[in-house]
Amino acid sequence: MTTLLPEPAPVPAQAAPSLASTPPAAGPSSARRSWLRKLRGGGQIVESCPDWCTDNHRGDASGALIDLSHGSNFPGTPMAVFDAALGTVAMPLLASRINVDPYSDQPERRVPHVVLEPFQDEVMECLSPDEFAAVIAQVRERCDFLMGKVHAQLVKARAEYH
Ligand SMILES: [Zn+2]
Numbered sequence: 001m002t003t004l005l006p007e008p009a010p011v012p013a014q015a016a017p018s019l020a021s022t023p024p025a026a027g028p029s030s031a032r033r034s035w036l037r038k039l040r041g042g043g044q045i046v047e048s049c050p051d052w053c054t055d056n057h058r059g060d061a062s063g064a065l066i067d068l069s070h071g072s073n074f075p076g077t078p079m080a081v082f083d084a085a086l087g088t089v090a091m092p093l094l095a096s097r098i099n100v101d102p103y104s105d106q107p108e109r110r111v112p113h114v115v116l117e118p119f120q121d122e123v124m125e126c127l128s129p130d131e132f133a134a135v136i137a138q139v140r141e142r143c144d145f146l147m148g149k150v151h152a153q154l155v156k157a158r159a160e161y162h
Pocket residue numbers: 048049050053054055057069070071
């Protein structure tokens with residue numbers, strides 16, 4: 001039997017955590033966000049977001065235990081990519097999400113990790129801090145190459161072009 005609790009009134013930052021019967025609103029909050037989640041197959045569990053979670057959890061009022069994730073999304077930088085119909089479209093580059101799957105059967109997913117989308121719809125699923133740092137270094141190295149080699153050669157080629 002589920003006990004439905006009333007929606008809590010806004011609480012001061014130092015108040016005790018509130019327990020809502022529906023998932024909390026999106027966005028980081030000074031109060032720890034908690035809610036009661038009904039589990040598929042029976043039972044319920046109190047879920048609490050880590051401070052950095054900005055997921056709205058609207059779809060997490062019920063479900064399988066393993067399906068819950070907490071996360072924070074960082075949109076990619078838009079690149080004006082050629083599109084035959086539209087001329088150009090803004091394609092996000094290097095979008096990322098800090099994520100944790102607290103009930104995953106994969107230990108590396110039960111701790112915060114990064115999901116990186118180097119390019120839209122292409123994903124590097126579960127990067128540790130060291131792995132993420134290696135990818136950042138690789139991208140930085142590539143940008144240095146583009147500026148130091150390709151850009152420099154383009155400038156020279158334009159200057160010499162007749
Ligand atoms: Zn959360």
